[in-house]
Amino acid sequence: MSDRTPVLFVSHEGTLTGAPMMLLHFVRWLRDNSQVEPRMVLLRGGPLAERFAEVGPTLVLGEDVGWPGSTSAEDRLEEQGRHAEAQEARSRRVRPTLAEVADLPIAYVNSAASLRILHHLPRAQTAIAHVHELESALQWAMLPEDHSLLARRVDHFVAAADCVADNLVERHGVARTDVTRVYEFIDTGRALSSSPDGREAVRSQLGLAPDAAVIGGCGFADWRKGIDLFVQLARHVALLGRDDVHFVWLGGRAGGTEHEQLDFDIAQAGLGDRFHMVGLQDNPFDWYRAFDVFALTSREDPYPLVGLETSVLGVPMVCFDRSGGMTEFVTRHAEENGSAGVIVPYIDVEAMADAAIRLIDDPAERAAMGARASRTVVAEHEVEVVGPQLLRVIENVTGLRLR
Amino acid sequence: MTTPAPWTVVSHTADDSVPAVTVAHLMAWLDRDPRVDLHTVLWSRGHNSPQRYDFGRLANVAEAHDVFPAGLLRRVGLSRVGGVLAGRAVRRTLRSVPAEGVLYLSSAFAAPVLRYLPAGERTVVTHLHGIDREAVPPLSQERVDQIRAVTDVWLAVDEKTRAWAAKAWEIDPDAIVVVPEPVDLSGANRAGRSPDPTRLRLGIRGAAWFRTDHTARLVQRLQRVRPALSIELVWAEVIGSPDHLAPLLHDLERLGVSANLQLPRTSDEVVEAMDDIDVLVMTTPDDDSPWSVHEALSRGVPVVGFSTHGLASTIDGAFGMVVPYLDVVGLADAVIALHEQDDSAASPDVVRRREELRSRDVDVVGPRLLALVEDLR
Incomplete structure (x- = not known):
């Protein structure tokens, strides 16, 4: 009989996105380096579902019981304002499927979008919530009835950045002592083993001169990631007379009106062939290597993994103050080593343009800043470093010895 | 008789x-x-x-x-x-x-x-x-x-x-x-208005573009070029869903000016608010309902907007200024110019445009x- 302790890990989906990817790395590390026996529940499926299943038993609720989501009877109850009855009806539907994980002593809920599962798990289960979101994303990810779970049902929080911890405390009534900040991590080996020819390959693919400067952006092209600000940044750089600078944005984009608005803005910005929306890429690291500067134009981004992935490749970052955790990354060792990027006032596109151009025009400073950023990622944002920190949180909350 | x-x-x-x-x-x-x-x-x-x-x-x-x-x-x-x-x-x-x-x-x-x-x-x-x-x-x-x-x-x-x-x-x-x-342009005598140079009441509307607009960036720029100016934001439109305002409030909060935003509770207040506005800013590239502009015109409130706006030819020169789309710096400069403008110094072009507008x-x-x-x- 195994002397491992089974722990339930919940992911809101199995897509190739930041939070599920990070959880996958973490449970793999736990399987190989601890006494934890990972058991997974994904609220919705995705390409990572099979990889989770390779680590341990994995249940995909969206496919098995149609939850999250409502039946028409539950919808009617909601429309009539009978929310508690609707919730109970959902529980009756989903609890039998969750029975096989309901007796596990610990539920580790990854991201606020997964919190809703706690409505249907026994209260005796110790609940740890790993929150990656700031306020806008929290509001988007949680249903109205989920908010009460934060203060009443969760035993301890892991916050992805200091700003995330502050938000939980200041806006959601969470006790400071119930939050541990543990920064995000990435697979630095995968990033560093990517082809060093990426810079030239991307320039060739885009038809750029080998010495063309590239300012990169990344993420789902929406308000939160500040694609509109990225376009304005490009326009301002062009106004500075820098026709040699190209702009490349990686990531998906919305359809419909938002799509048309973005195209309108790009056309009006008069950037011609200097603005490139390249969509999702199979190997983003080639593209990151092509960046001279990474412009994080997000209005709200707790601790974006792309900031770590570009940094580990030595690409310096410019970002907005008060936009999230990357300002913590940039300044963490600034006093002793110098900063790992440049912070400009919130949504100050003109200041960001000036900062980016200064870096482009100063290869030595750019390289030095990029090197500092890369060292910080390798030293502090690798699963071998962060995994033990997260395991310690589980041990401290449960009183179990799991190493 | x-x-x-x-x-x-x-x-x-x-x-x-x-x-x-x-x-x-x-x-x-x-x-x-x-x-x-x-x-x-x-x-x-x-x-x-x-x-x-x-x-x-x-x-x-x-x-x-x-x-x-x-x-x-x-x-x-x-x-x-x-x-x-x-x-x-x-x-x-x-x-x-x-x-x-x-x-x-x-x-x-x-x-x-x-x-x-x-x-x-x-x-x-x-x-x-x-x-x-x-x-x-x-x-x-x-x-x-x-x-x-x-x-x-x-x-x-x-x-x-x-x-x-x-x-x-x-x-x-x-x-x-x-x-x-x-x-009704009877109240549209800008020379009869005497804006307080230390206080700017900025009429804003239409936070629909990318679920936000350029208002926050405009305020930031105004604060930079006129640090002593007290800026108040007057929402000059009936509010649809509060969700539409959330992105704007997010940006204003980050800039520390969310308390400066006045929101109307009723449509009547929107009409009345026009009398308290120094400059109306149209921050969307175009608009299907230029109600605010007509109300502003009738009260002599100058309008600043982007040159892509359908009303650009009406506004520009005669009753406000237009700047290239996305030019928030230009938008701020135009707001300042109109707020501090001595209306008696209207150029011949402005006079001509006003004559054209008189036909309406x-x-x-x-x-x-x-x-x-x-x-x-």
Whole structure:
């Protein structure tokens, strides 16, 4: 009989996105380096579902019981304002499927979008919530009835950045002592083993001169990631007379009106062939290597993994103050080593343009800043470093010895 | 002394569309003219107050549509019975409309009133606007035939609308007179305003572009170029869903100025707020409802916007400034220039534009309309 302790890990989906990817790395590390026996529940499926299943038993609720989501009877109850009855009806539907994980002593809920599962798990289960979101994303990810779970049902929080911890405390009534900040991590080996020819390959693919400067952006092209600000940044750089600078944005984009608005803005910005929306890429690291500067134009981004992935490749970052955790990354060792990027006032596109151009025009400073950023990622944002920190949180909350 | 002629002026609704806004200006002017005995009709409910159409003898059909129990019956699926009851209520409401004189329809969308009016001998004036031309789907042939059968005087707000009406509705183009939508510019004397140079009350609206707009960036820029200036933001529009404001509030909060934003609770407050605005900023590239601009024009509030805006030619120079799209720095410079502008130093170009705009002044359009109808009757 195994002397491992089974722990339930919940992911809101199995897509190739930041939070599920990070959880996958973490449970793999736990399987190989601890006494934890990972058991997974994904609220919705995705390409990572099979990889989770390779680590341990994995249940995909969206496919098995149609939850999250409502039946028409539950919808009617909601429309009539009978929310508690609707919730109970959902529980009756989903609890039998969750029975096989309901007796596990610990539920580790990854991201606020997964919190809703706690409505249907026994209260005796110790609940740890790993929150990656700031306020806008929290509001988007949680249903109205989920908010009460934060203060009443969760035993301890892991916050992805200091700003995330502050938000939980200041806006959601969470006790400071119930939050541990543990920064995000990435697979630095995968990033560093990517082809060093990426810079030239991307320039060739885009038809750029080998010495063309590239300012990169990344993420789902929406308000939160500040694609509109990225376009304005490009326009301002062009106004500075820098026709040699190209702009490349990686990531998906919305359809419909938002799509048309973005195209309108790009056309009006008069950037011609200097603005490139390249969509999702199979190997983003080639593209990151092509960046001279990474412009994080997000209005709200707790601790974006792309900031770590570009940094580990030595690409310096410019970002907005008060936009999230990357300002913590940039300044963490600034006093002793110098900063790992440049912070400009919130949504100050003109200041960001000036900062980016200064870096482009100063290869030595750019390289030095990029090197500092890369060292910080390798030293502090690798699963071998962060995994033990997260395991310690589980041990401290449960009183179990799991190493 | 001549007996005042009955004029019944119909607004198709009480929303932010151009005809619904400008017809209120026309009503107010007609109400002041001793040659006119004014009656007004509001056909359907809009999100603005019906008060702007009430000059003492308002037939508010919008209320009659939902008279009890017609509205209730429609809601429970008994549309036919509800419709009959509502029709009776509409007819009762319209009994006060004179059987003679002039019937002015603010747009073709006001034409449904024809079916319910008491019989009479009226001169029907139909004023076609952009919303008639751009209606999607277009008005049905049945409706067009109905309007064509009763209209004695065709007006179009511009040449484009005139050409469209001639082609699409097969109206003799020589029978269509171009009369622009009237705006009351009596309060539009900027020289009579004396903005406080230490305080800027910025009218803003329309946070729809990317679920946000350039307001926050504009405030940031203004703070940089005029650090001592106290900036207040006045939301000059009826608020739809609070969700639309969330992204803007997010940005303003990050800049530490969210407390500077004043939001209206009712549509009446929006109208009143215009008197407290120093400069109105149109931060969207275009807009289907330039209500705020018309209200601003009528109160001498200068407007700043992007050159992509459909109203750019109206605004620029005469009643404000336009800057290239996305040029927030230019937007801030324009706001400062207009806020601190000595209006007596208007350039010849500005003067020329103002003269052009005068053709839309209700003091010009009103008498022209009266004379036109008198000639044709």
